[in-house]
Amino acid sequence: MRLASRVESLPPSSTLAVTARAKELARAGVDVISFAAGEPDFSTPQLVVEAAVSALRGGQTRYGPVPGDPESRRVIAEKLTRENQIPGVTADHVVISSGGKHSLALLFQALIDAEAGIDEVLLPVPAWVSYAPMTTLAGGRVVEIPTSSANDFKMTPEQLERAITAGSRILVINSPSNPCGTMYSPEELRAFAQIVADAAKTRAPDLVVISDELYEKIIFGGIDHFSIGSVPAIAERTITVNGLSKAYAMTGWRIGYFAGSGAFGLKVARGVAKLQSQSTTSIPTFIMPAVSAALTKCESEVARMREAFAARAKIAYSLIAGIPGLVCPEPTGAFYLFPDVSAHFGKKSAGGRQITSAAAFAEALLEEQRVAVVPGEDFGSGGEKCFRLTFACDEKSIREGIGRIRAFIGSLR
Numbered sequence: 291m292r293l294a295s296r297v298e299s300l301p302p303s304s305t306l307a308v309t310a311r312a313k314e315l316a317r318a319g320v321d322v323i324s325f326a327a328g329e330p331d332f333s334t335p336q337l338v339v340e341a342a343v344s345a346l347r348g349g350q351t352r353y354g355p356v357p358g359d360p361e362s363r364r365v366i367a368e369k370l371t372r373e374n375q376i377p378g379v380t381a382d383h384v385v386i387s388s389g390g391k392h393s394l395a396l397l398f399q400a401l402i403d404a405e406a407g408i409d410e411v412l413l414p415v416p417a418w419v420s421y422a423p424m425t426t427l428a429g430g431r432v433v434e435i436p437t438s439s440a441n442d443f444k445m446t447p448e449q450l451e452r453a454i455t456a457g458s459r460i461l462v463i464n465s466p467s468n469p470c471g472t473m474y475s476p477e478e479l480r481a482f483a484q485i486v487a488d489a490a491k492t493r494a495p496d497l498v499v500i501s502d503e504l505y506e507k508i509i510f511g512g513i514d515h516f517s518i519g520s521v522p523a524i525a526e527r528t529i530t531v532n533g534l535s536k537a538y539a540m541t542g543w544r545i546g547y548f549a550g551s552g553a554f555g556l557k558v559a560r561g562v563a564k565l566q567s568q569s570t571t572s573i574p575t576f577i578m579p580a581v582s583a584a585l586t587k588c589e590s591e592v593a594r595m596r597e598a599f600a601a602r603a604k605i606a607y608s609l610i611a612g613i614p615g616l617v618c619p620e621p622t623g624a625f626y627l628f629p630d631v632s633a634h635f636g637k638k639s640a641g642g643r644q645i646t647s648a649a650a651f652a653e654a655l656l657e658e659q660r661v662a663v664v665p666g667e668d669f670g671s672g673g674e675k676c677f678r679l680t681f682a683c684d685e686k687s688i689r690e691g692i693g694r695i696r697a698f699i700g701s702l703r
């Protein structure tokens with residue numbers, strides 16, 4: 291007996307796998323330092339917790355509206371209008387789902403249409419591990435746009451221009467980026483928008499930009515966050531995805547959302563709501579009041595966490611940059627470093643392990659120095675030279691863990 295081929299061929303999330311292994315070691319009493327999970331070590335702001343608890347106590351436990359309650363959708367539409375300057379967004383354009391990951395998975399299902407020949411997902415790589423499997427599950431094809439540490443892992447306008455074809459359906463923009471920790475400037479994003487607008491008029495009428503802005507509030511490199519959906523020429527073909535996991539320390543709550551603009555944005559919202567109505571229905575109803583509590587009352591907590599991430603980024607980057615043979619751009623957003631470790635491939639560890647790849651490096655590092663990092667293979671081309679390390683943990687762990695990485699690399703022969 292076998293499972294459906296779409297499941298048989300689906301890779302499990304490598305980040306979740308490494309995190310699980312690190313937790314298993316910790317439970318067994320091993321002194322392991324985990325740089326694997328992409329989640330803040332802070333607690334959810336108390337006001338947000340109170341909003342959900344009082345909804346639960348107040349009996350908000352029945353089925354709710356599929357795309358989310360009207361108040362949360364209104365608050366999100368206002369946020370996107372005011373902060374992100376996206377035109378033509380109303381509450382009706384917003385769909386709330388069980389995490390940004392769920393929003394993205396539903397969007398890929400709603401947009402990719404292999405039968406109609408619009409199945410290409412243009413993906414600057416290295417990229418977050420789930421875009422490619424989501425594409426495949428929706429019957430699409432990933433078209434990788436390669437980048438490297440030498441150019442801050444950023445696609446150029448020329449590369450984008452060359453990648454677009456009549457079959458292009460989705461361009462994924464993820465700024466700030468997981469795993470790269472870098473972000474595009476407003477000028478770079480405006481240049482991409484112009485290319486998309488021009489291509490849409492000629493060879494790629496069905497191209498849609500999905501802008502994954504999960505890390506928009508975690509920025510510290512002096513570059514302003516810019517939503518590509520704010521460029522009027524492509525507003526109606528851009529879907530902005532965001533969520534509460536990262537900025538509000540709410541990874542376990544599972545709240546994500548998206549909104550497009552204008553008539554096509556409405557169409558996408560209704561299509562995705564249909565998909566959601568046939569799968570999860572909605573996020574839990576007593577969680578819904580937490581959305582506006584987070585988005586309207588937690589500015590100072592978000593700023594405090596951002597400052598902490600900024601300080602950790604400085605420490606982590608300076609320690610990593612000081613390790614011979616690692617090449618890594620300075621992070622400007624999110625909470626990741628993605629060093630290229632390929633200069634050490636072909637060497638042998640003190641424990642006798644051959645470092646033939648990022649996966650071999652990560653495994654040896656975990657076994658010999660008890661430090662968990664995510665090998666870069668699953669992040670797409672270019673990732674196979676790198677490993678991802680998150681600095682969403684306390685300073686002591688950062689110093690101790692990177693010290694162990696340094697010792698491990700120093701011992702390679």
Ligand SMILES: Cc1ncc(COP(=O)(O)O)c(C=O)c1O
Nearest residue numbers: 389390391418468504533535546
């Ligand atoms: C780039 C990016 N997009 C989306 C997500 C999904 O986050 P969540 O489902 O917790 O909202 C993540 C989480 O790691 C991410 O890094």
